Amino acid sequence: MTAGAEQTVARRSLLQRLLSTGTLSYRLGLLALAMIVLAAIFAPFITPYDPIALDMTSTLHPPSFVHPFGTDHLGRDVFARVLYGARIDLQIGAIGVAVPLLIGTVVGLIAGYFGGWTDAVIGRVVDVVIAFPFLVLVIAIVAMLGPGLLNLYIALTLVSWVLYARIVRGETMALKRREYVLAARNLGFSHSRIMFRHILPNTIAPAFVFGMSDFALDVQVGATLSFFGLGVQPPTPEWGLMIAESRTFLLTAPWAIIAPGAAIVVVSLVVSLIGDGLADLARGIDGR
Amino acid sequence: MSSPLLSVEGISKTYQPGRSFLERRSIARPSLIDVSLALDKGDILGVVGESGSGKTTLARCIAMLEHPDTGRVMLNGEDLVTMPGSRLRARRRLIQTVFQDPYASLNPRLTVGSALAEVMLVHRLETKQGVRAKVMELLAQVGLPASAFDAYPNAFSGGQRQRICIARALAAQPDILIADEPVSSLDVSIQAQVVNLLLDLRDRLGLAVLFISHDLQLIDFIAPRIIVMLAGEVVETIPDGVPIQDAKHAYTRSLLEAIPSLDHIFRAETNPTRRETR
Numbered sequence: 001m002t003a004g005a006e007q008t009v010a011r012r013s014l015l016q017r018l019l020s021t022g023t024l025s026y027r028l029g030l031l032a033l034a035m036i037v038l039a040a041i042f043a044p045f046i047t048p049y050d051p052i053a054l055d056m057t058s059t060l061h062p063p064s065f066v067h068p069f070g071t072d073h074l075g076r077d078v079f080a081r082v083l084y085g086a087r088i089d090l091q092i093g094a095i096g097v098a099v100p101l102l103i104g105t106v107v108g109l110i111a112g113y114f115g116g117w118t119d120a121v122i123g124r125v126v127d128v129v130i131a132f133p134f135l136v137l138v139i140a141i142v143a144m145l146g147p148g149l150l151n152l153y154i155a156l157t158l159v160s161w162v163l164y165a166r167i168v169r170g171e172t173m174a175l176k177r178r179e180y181v182l183a184a185r186n187l188g189f190s191h192s193r194i195m196f197r198h199i200l201p202n203t204i205a206p207a208f209v210f211g212m213s214d215f216a217l218d219v220q221v222g223a224t225l226s227f228f229g230l231g232v233q234p235p236t237p238e239w240g241l242m243i244a245e246s247r248t249f250l251l252t253a254p255w256a257i258i259a260p261g262a263a264i265v266v267v268s269l270v271v272s273l274i275g276d277g278l279a280d281l282a283r284g285i286d287g288r
Numbered sequence: 289m290s291s292p293l294l295s296v297e298g299i300s301k302t303y304q305p306g307r308s309f310l311e312r313r314s315i316a317r318p319s320l321i322d323v324s325l326a327l328d329k330g331d332i333l334g335v336v337g338e339s340g341s342g343k344t345t346l347a348r349c350i351a352m353l354e355h356p357d358t359g360r361v362m363l364n365g366e367d368l369v370t371m372p373g374s375r376l377r378a379r380r381r382l383i384q385t386v387f388q389d390p391y392a393s394l395n396p397r398l399t400v401g402s403a404l405a406e407v408m409l410v411h412r413l414e415t416k417q418g419v420r421a422k423v424m425e426l427l428a429q430v431g432l433p434a435s436a437f438d439a440y441p442n443a444f445s446g447g448q449r450q451r452i453c454i455a456r457a458l459a460a461q462p463d464i465l466i467a468d469e470p471v472s473s474l475d476v477s478i479q480a481q482v483v484n485l486l487l488d489l490r491d492r493l494g495l496a497v498l499f500i501s502h503d504l505q506l507i508d509f510i511a512p513r514i515i516v517m518l519a520g521e522v523v524e525t526i527p528d529g530v531p532i533q534d535a536k537h538a539y540t541r542s543l544l545e546a547i548p549s550l551d552h553i554f555r556a557e558t559n560p561t562r563r564e565t566r
Contacts, residue, residue, distance in 0.1 A: 182353050186383075188410070
């Protein structure tokens with residue numbers, strides 16, 4: 001009971017520290033991400049248009065007060081599609097980071113902590129996956145499983161858990177020799193307690209920072225696959241798919257491509273601002 | 289004759305250098321060669337030697353943080369070296385270590401209170417209701433304020449951190465405390481406080497203490513019995529009651545001579561005899 005209460009106090013103070021400190025660019029990044037997430041959630045209140053409703057009477061209209069980002073070749077409001085598209089693309093980024101981060105962290109922790117044969121076997125698997133070019137492997141897996149969002153998540157997870165595993169393994173191997181970990185062993189704690197309570201909280205920061213840049217990459221990969229027709233299927237609003245659908249009108253209606261393209265750039269930028277800020281904070285908290 | 293609390297019998301340890309294929313296997317120098325010692329309740333045994341003489345390896349082998357290649361570590365008549373992992377884990381708390389670097393010895397993400405409470409809860413030495421009071425008692429025992437409970441290690445100085453480490457070791461209610469150069473990274477003024485704390489705890493709790501240091505004068509002050517190590521071997525054992533100045537081995541003599549002293553200036557007044565520790 002007491003221990004549980006202490007933990008929540010510790011966690012809250014860490015969260016508070018994450019929100020209340022940091023560089024200006026980190027705070028701007030957090031603010032911008034919060035705004036993007038809110039805009040995606042409250043999209044129906046921001047725009048009156050349905051992102052998939054066709055209106056053949058107003059196709060390829062340039063930006064105006066009625067349609068801030070113009071309309072595409074099927075008369076759909078581009079602004080509405082960008083807003084609703086954020087729901088899909090942010091989800092691709094979030095799930096594409098969270099699941100591999102979870103799997104990779106646990107596997108890397110086990111490999112680094114136990115070493116020896118466990119590490120050798122896991123290390124070889126990681127080497128094999130890393131040896132393939134990232135995008136080629138994702139496309140190959142999705143092509144094999146068939147197009148769709150779920151298969152995209154499976155492909156992203158299969159390919160990117162190894163990166164997290166490698167980061168966490170390296171950190172764990174360094175920390176294993178630290179005296180507080182020796183002390184934990186000396187105190188007779190179980191392996192899982194040492195790994196998850198004493199090593200994990202001190203190794204997770206670099207993986208988290210990497211996850212932020214991976215988030216941007218996953219959004220881009222999701223868009224790329226949709227562009228190739230392997231990811232999200234029409235008429236779902238998704239930024240990569242929007243670019244793919246409008247590419248034949250590039251010269252006559254560039255707004256239909258610029259808007260989703262800019263959205264990808266902005267999200268990538270915002271997330272990497274947060275990643276940089278987190279890296280600074282992690283150094284500060286560890287005092288390393 | 290009953291067996292002592294701890295008896296280390298002929299332990300040796302060689303660290304195998306990492307072997308990569310292509311690289312020829314190099315021959316490792318042993319870190320510990322056939323070391324034996326015995327320790328009873330309330331004893332203080334000093335271990336002295338230069339860097340790389342195997343003092344820390346000895347400490348880690350006794351605490352079973354390293355597995356000795358040969359020999360036995362007998363605790364209450366049970367051999368820890370051959371004991372299966374699950375039983376060993378329950379015995380580990382009986383031998384506690386205070387490490388050299390107080391800045392690396394505490395998990396930066398655990399408050400002092402939760403780090404201490406964890407030890408007692410894991411070993412079921414205390415109930416969840418009673419653990420807070422017990423932690424406060426430990427903090428008072430090592431001379432830390434009650435406010436330390438909710439603080440993180442980064443709020444403390446080296447000397448204070450070492451007190452926290454001692455409190456954490458005591459939380460496990462050990463029989464044996466291994467102090468592996470516990471004061472060598474501290475200021476001289478703080479060293480005395482931490483050493484006195486250790487001596488005081490020995491007296492109050494009847495702990496057996498294995499005190500490791502490269503500082504001959506400090507060891508001489510603390511420990512009635514001293515073993516001198518060189519290149520992994522015990523080269524001399526100085527029994528209780530024998531002044532360290534009477535050491536016979538050439539290496540010990542050279543260590544003694546290396547102590548900077550003002551004796552030649554104050555020869556008239558000073559009379560270097562060993563102080564009593566009790």
